[in-house]
Amino acid sequence: MMENYEKILKVEEKDGVLRLSFSGEMTIYTAAQIKDELIENNALLVNEANNIEIDVSGVSEFDTSGLQLIMMTKRKLVSLAKKVALVGHSDAVMEAIRLYKMDEQIESDDYDDDEIEFSAG
16 A cells, blocks of 8 residues: 555554544545555454544544445444444534434434444444
């Protein structure tokens, strides 16, 4: 894979929580790159902490492709019995989630403006 682009995904583990931090654009134009970065980190995602945060506070643009990538990542992690939370969301992400009327599908009963928690249910 070519490494001449800036990484969109940063993966770090702290205090038993694995954080996937996305930054920049999560659009149709970057979807293939993001998917490649997720595949690069697949072993880490499968084997590390059971609590995973998807941080999208650094996302500046977000469209249907970005939403699909978030949902694909969430489904994969939940299928591996991971607890997954969307945290630190940007205005672009929340606007798209609300536009596509996906807020009810991804939020829990404990939803507040600081965190959307995904559940296996």
